[in-house]
Amino acid sequence: MLLWLLLLILAPGGGQSGVSPKAFLLLKPPWSTHFQKDRVTLTCRDFHFPAQGDISWYYNGMSLNKESEEIRIEKTGYYKCKTRRSSLSEPVYVEFSTDWLILQAPYPVFEGDKEVALRCRGREEASITEKTFYKDELKISSTSPFILNLVPRDNGKYHCTAKKRNWIISSKETSKPLTIQLQELFSPPVLTVSPSQPTEGSAVTLKCETWLSPQRSDIQLQFCFFREDKAVGSGWSSDPELKFPIMWSENSGSYWCQAETATHSVRKRSLRSQIRVQRVPVSDVNLEIYPPEGQLIEGQSLLLICSVAKGTGTVTFSWHKEGTVRSLGTKIQRSLSAELWIHTVKEHDAGRYYCAADNIHGPILSKLITVKLRIPVSHPVFTFSLAGAQAVMGDVVELHCEAQRGSPPILYWFYHKNVTLGNSSAPFGGGMSFNLTLTAEHSGNYSCGADNGLGVQRSEVVTLNITGPSSNKYKASLITVGVPTGLLSILGLAAATAVLVGYFRTQRSSGGHFATGTPSYSPSEFQEPSWSRTSNADPQNPKHSEPPALQEPQPVYSNVNLGDSNLVYCQIWNTPHAKENSANSPRRHWEDKEPTIIYSELKKAYPDDSTGQDSNRNIDEDATENYENVPCTSSAVDH
Known part of the structure; x- marks a missing residue:
């Protein structure tokens, strides 16, 4: 009894809510046909043992006023029952016969039973002989x-015949036809879906539910699931459930299942169920950029991540740049995010970006995100801006440095012989200039550098060669080159001297420096002359032939001993004379001679000049009235 109870409880479908198990009837004795006055009882059972309360009985469809688990019956007809936890049982037809001969079949007989014993019985069994069995009027057996x-x-339809013997004669008796009542071994399966309205991306469980009669609880069932006309899962299995970890909209369709005995003797199929997997529209589309804030340097990689907060199924992601028609890229995948790489960003990649996501319901756009691109400066171009064809001492030259590419602000440096002259910032890009008043020492190599925080770039080196003075006041001192001392005009000397004195007074009074941003030098910064050279001037031939690249004479300025109140300044020119060679020779040879002193000390014509009262006088006044040329003293030469 305990084993039967355990099998009853564990039977497939037992206790399941999808298919209510049926109550079943037990007939005692287990025959569907009886003689009148035979004692016959019916018992109502469900999957619990024993059946608990609220038992209902029915005879020929009419309710009987009986609630007990077991009843005694005496009338021919159809009987059913049900309990509170079960559905109505299969009907059983019980016949009470008044005939002399009856054919008995056991109850219940289930689908798939391989052997069924039929019994031919007479009211007076001892007088029965020669029993024969027929099916549809055809003899099938004489064994009983x-x-x-x-x-x-x-x-x-089955019946039987037998010979009845008595004291006088024997006769042949025939039973009424009998139809074997087949009971369901298990109910037609019902396919259930959980959840009943699945959404994409969720798990779904299919269950093939049936009810196996507890009277055949030892029968093994197996199950198979189908979509349209193709099996899904692993095929036939003893497990009545099939689990899909993830369902997509394309998995929608018509599903059904089959259940059969392990011996394949009984097979039943469920009705078809339409499973429609719901798709959740995408929402909250968002675009992220790495590096964050979109701060990129030209040449780096840009990562664009498009994501959605919700959305199921296959999502189409696309990336766009504002102002362009074609998308930057598209990806179709089952996920809530997708990535797009721009491996080497260019200047034109700066701008505003957005992405879109769509899973059939229509694209949803993200907000715009600005990508800022910083461009390293290119090698700057360094140029001079001259007033004339040559750079001459005293000229103001504009040094200009400009990087053609680069994100502002840009800081520029100006270099002379790798020494920084100054720097300047261009907050909005473009180039910058630097003004420089030329002196002899400003000859040499110049360059500039540019930097916007992404690395310094240097320009090419430009060489600047500075020639002698270009203005009239300086040319006055240069026209003495190669002219004998005796030919020098005292008036011209005085005028030139006055200009130089005024010029250097101005320099000395201002501390010997130029305006801010312009390098300056004092006269004492000039290179000292070399007194070891000698002049090659030919006294017999005062006319000189100037070489093609005549080296300008280098004046040396030095304040003389101010102890002599009458002495203001001393200037010495070292004037090498050219020795003319043969016309066939392109080279000029120079021989060092004794330096020729063109003019030396400038002496005040007014003794009160030493008091400094004359410092404001105009240097363009007649120099002959203010200065005179005097022989240079040894102390002046020493300076």
Whole structure:
């Protein structure tokens, strides 16, 4: 009894809510046909043992006023029952016969039973002989009891005959036809879906639910699931459930299942169920950029991540740049995010970006995100801006440095012989200039550098060669080159001297420096002359032939001993004379001679000049009235 109870509880479908198990009837004795006055009882059972309360009985469809688990019956007809936890049982037809001969079949006989014993019984069994069994009027056996193999599913009619013996004569008796009542081994399966309205990306469980009669609880069932006309899962299995970890909209369709015995003797299928996997529209589309804030340097990689907060199924992601028609890229995948790389960003990649996501319901756009691109400066171009064809001492030259590419602000440096002259910032890009008043020492190599925080770039080196003075006041001192001392005009000397004195007074009074941003030098910064050279001037031939690249004479300025109140300044020119060679020779040879002193000390014509009262006088006044040329003293030469 305990084993039967355990099998009853564990039977497939037992206790499941999808298919309510049926109550079943137990007939005692287990025959569907009886003689009148036979004692026959019916018992109502469900998957619990025993059946608990609220038992209902029905006879020929009419309710009987009985609630007990077991009842005694005496009338021919159809009987059913049900309990509170079960559905209505299969009907059983019980016949009470008044005939002398009856054919008895056991109850219940289930689908798939291989052997069924039919019994031919007489009211007076001892007087029965020669029993014969027929199916549809055809003799099938003379053995009693007759064992019927492989119970047919048709409605064949069976009967039996027998000889009745008495004291006088014997007769042949025939039973009424009997139809074997087949009971369901298990109910037609029902396919259930959980959840009933699945959404994409969620797990779904299919269950093939059926009810196996507890009277055949030892029968093994197996199950198979189908979509349209193709099996899904692993095929036939003893597990009545099939689990899909993830369902997509394309998995929608018509599903059904089959259940059968392990011996394949009984197979039943469920009705079809339409499973429609719901798709959740995408929402909250968002675009992220790495590096964050979109601060990129030209040449770096840019990562664009498009994501959605919700959305199921296959999502189409696309990336766009504002102002362009074609998308930057598209990806179709089952995920809530997708990535797009721009491996080497260019200047034109700066701008505003957005992405879109779509899963059939229509694209949803993200907000715009600005990508800022910083461009390293290119090698700057360094140029001079001259007033004339040559750079001459005293000229103001504009040094200009400009990087053609680069994100502002840009800081520029100006270099002379790798020494920084100054720097300047261009907050909005473009180039910068630097003004420089030329002196002799400003000859040499110049360059500039540019930097916007992404690395310094240097320009090419430009060489600047500075020639002698270009203005009239300086040319006055240069026209003495190669002219004998005796030919020098005292008036011209005085005028030139006055200009130089005024010029250097101005320099000395201002501390010997130029305006801010312009390098300056004092006269004492000039290179001292070399007194070891000698002049090659030919006294017999005062006319000189100037070489093609005549080296300008280098004046040396030095304040003389101010102890002599009458002495203001001393200037010495070292004037090498050219020795003319043969016309066939392109080279000029120079021989060092004694330096020729063109003019030396400038002496005040007014003794009160030493008091400094004359410092404001105009240097363009007649120099002959203010200065005179005097021989240079040894102390002046020493300076």
